[in-house]
Amino acid sequence: MKTETTPAQADVSELDLVRQCQEGQTDAFDQLVTRYRTRVFAMIYNMVHNEQDAWDLAQESFVKAWKSIGRFKGKSSFYTWIYRIVMNVTIDWLRKRQIKAGGAEFDDAIELKEIDPASKTVPKADPLPHQRMQHQEIRSRIDKAIAQLSPEHRAVILMKEIEEMQYHEIAETLGCSIGTVMSRLFYARKKLQNSLRDVYENV
């Protein structure tokens, strides 16, 4: 799993940073946040499809991580541990939202946001208007298709396809068996293939 690190930060191992955090050093936690903030935000955004909600949930996840870092024993990797927190926070939020919406499917209240064109990690020229419109349309179709999935299925497909996590890492993150992960992947893929086939066949 790739993380955002400067060469100086890369010298400090993740476990050392975690130990420093456990001693109450907020600077060390800041470095861990810098490493994972973009990926955590992107993961949440892909699940909730709203920039502000994703921002708030990412903040919430990191605050929870800071508060419970004393309980991190190092049995799993830090990123699996932080992803577990992220997933718990996000899935809980999605469930509460579903209850508020009266058990409706996850597709009505989702606000579709354009990806910020001021992306700074890969400097590139702004797309042409028609390209941007096309991209928005594709993104909208993907978001709608993902919104049809349950929170657990969303989490599994995104961790597998975007984060390229292994089955056992996903299972550890979600606190379920590898068989459950594989089964959820099966159904999530089938649903997305049915919903998006015409899009990815023609892109």
Place this chain on the structure above:
Amino acid sequence: MKTFEEKWTAWLDDQLSGPELEAFEASLPDLEAARAEKRDAKKLGSFLKRELAAQTLSNEEFFSHQLRERIARETEEDQPRTRSSWWTVPRLVWCGATALALFLLTSIVFLSEEQPAEQSDYLTQILNTRVDSTVNPNATISIFESNKTDNKVTVLWTEGLQSLPADYAAK
């Protein structure tokens, strides 16, 4: 024992090998159709990766700044709760007992200074001898004196007295 879904997923992700792979492919009714679906699933995977991985966090530094502030604020908010734990139950009991003892001590000292006027036995006896017992057979006379530093009061208490001795009024 893996279910069909699990085996299918493992096959799509190239996680099956050796006899397990052969057995699974042999179990498929139409291997070519399955392979076409596998290609389709891989296409979906790379499409999702391409479209969704582009999502970035704008204002990264502001994100970290806001997080630092929130953590500092929440840590500060947690601290008074720790300090308030000084008021444990035994300490509260001790504080209550001490306050009660102080109150009682203060009350005793204060009341001892504010004693009611004492009855002057000596003056009462004198007055009683001066009252004529034939005229006032049931008369009793008492004198109370309060000897405060700034306020001296004498109270004459009479009962059953028909008349005062003539010379008493003069005194």
